[in-house]
Amino acid sequence: MSIKKVGSAEFKGWVQSLIKKHTVYGVQAKEDRFAFDVLDAPEDLRLDYDVTILPPKKYIQPQKEVLLTFDENGVFESVMNEESFLILGVHPYDMVAISQMDKVFTKDNRDEHYMAYRERATIIVSDVQTASKDVFAGCMGTSTGEECSGHDVLLTLLADGSSLLEAKTEKGEALLDLIPNAAEPHEGDLEARSAIWESNRKELRKHELHVAPSDLPELLERSYDHPVWNEKSELCYACGSCNLVCPTCYCFNVQDDFNWDLKSGTRSRCWDSCMVSSFAKVAGDHDFRPLAAARYRHRYYRKGKYVPDMIGEIACVGCGRCITSCTAKIANPAEVYNCLLEKV
Ligand code: SF4
Ligand code: SF4
Numbered sequence: 001m002s003i004k005k006v007g008s009a010e011f012k013g014w015v016q017s018l019i020k021k022h023t024v025y026g027v028q029a030k031e032d033r034f035a036f037d038v039l040d041a042p043e044d045l046r047l048d049y050d051v052t053i054l055p056p057k058k059y060i061q062p063q064k065e066v067l068l069t070f071d072e073n074g075v076f077e078s079v080m081n082e083e084s085f086l087i088l089g090v091h092p093y094d095m096v097a098i099s100q101m102d103k104v105f106t107k108d109n110r111d112e113h114y115m116a117y118r119e120r121a122t123i124i125v126s127d128v129q130t131a132s133k134d135v136f137a138g139c140m141g142t143s144t145g146e147e148c149s150g151h152d153v154l155l156t157l158l159a160d161g162s163s164l165l166e167a168k169t170e171k172g173e174a175l176l177d178l179i180p181n182a183a184e185p186h187e188g189d190l191e192a193r194s195a196i197w198e199s200n201r202k203e204l205r206k207h208e209l210h211v212a213p214s215d216l217p218e219l220l221e222r223s224y225d226h227p228v229w230n231e232k233s234e235l236c237y238a239c240g241s242c243n244l245v246c247p248t249c250y251c252f253n254v255q256d257d258f259n260w261d262l263k264s265g266t267r268s269r270c271w272d273s274c275m276v277s278s279f280a281k282v283a284g285d286h287d288f289r290p291l292a293a294a295r296y297r298h299r300y301y302r303k304g305k306y307v308p309d310m311i312g313e314i315a316c317v318g319c320g321r322c323i324t325s326c327t328a329k330i331a332n333p334a335e336v337y338n339c340l341l342e343k344v
Pocket of ligand 1: 242245246247248249303315316317318319320321322323333
């Protein structure tokens with residue numbers, strides 16, 4: 001696969017050609033924060049962003065997605081995404097999260113609705129230029145383009161204002177073909193990129209995790225009755241914000257909506273939150289996790305044990321969004337896991 005070096009004007013021209021050929025979702029400023037949205041012009045792209053409000057998974061597992069339509073005779077028809085699109089500027093930790101979702105949604109039962117989005121997505125990862133205030137990806141091994149996979153192009157801005165573009169797939173190679181006269185990078189450019197990776201591993205540590213991520217399942221194994229679950233959850237509002245901003249949370253609720261004729265309708269799924277009190281309630285009004293402490297513990301077990309037991313990876317990529325979004329200031333995975341380490 002090829003690597004190209006482009007100047008800032010050339011890069012802008014490349015983004016313009018991407019916009020002409022694809023539906024491009026790129027990071028843009030929204031007042032004093034950042035969000036992925038449809039990109040209309042290269043000037044609107046903000047690759048110097050710190051973190052986006054919602055992760056780019058929203059384009060692959062939409063917040064609300066119609067799965068099928070049905071009618072009064074029980075005839076149903078699946079609704080599948082058929083649109084191709086390109087996501088530009090995904091940070092490495094968010095790419096690790098998407099790769100984890102790929103594993104979860106294809107393990108045992110392949111989720112065709114998820115794959116209809118995933119297979120039509122082209123993803124350009126951008127190395128982080130500005131560390132957000134709560135990121136700890138450096139502790140989780142998810143802070144650089146060297147540590148993620150599943151994307152089509154890796155983009156790294158160098159100190160001289162030029163960018164390195166590395167194709168990772170055939171789709172990515174085709175995107176780089178749109179800049180035929182781009183220069184090959186020198187050895188020094190690749191060394192500069194390695195230095196950026198080294199720096200990001202150190203800088204993206206606004207919170208320190210005092211346990212190796214690979215040891216988390218074992219630590220949690222012996223922490224089920226730890227007092228921290230009660231202590232922290234006493235302050236929890238059960239608002240679900242920590243779930244909704246998380247790039248590795250993928251739980252959804254399924255609901256049927258009838259049309260005005262009361263004979264036909266749609267079945268859809270939408271993001272759900274295990275921190276909300278109704279999440280584990282089933283028919284007969286039985287609630288598997290009626291206590292806030294049980295819901296709070298479940299979230300950290302899911303990230304550090306249940307999903308790792310399933311796919312072999314820790315399901316927290318250290319983006320820090322839950323820390324920033326929690327008004328009660330209790331959703332800090334690094335702090336919670338450190339607490340288990342100290343008191344066990
Ligand atoms: S648990 Fe928090 S820090 Fe970890 S990936 Fe989810 S939102 Fe990011
Ligand atoms: S964001 Fe904070 S208050 Fe809201 S559910 Fe999560 S832990 Fe509880």
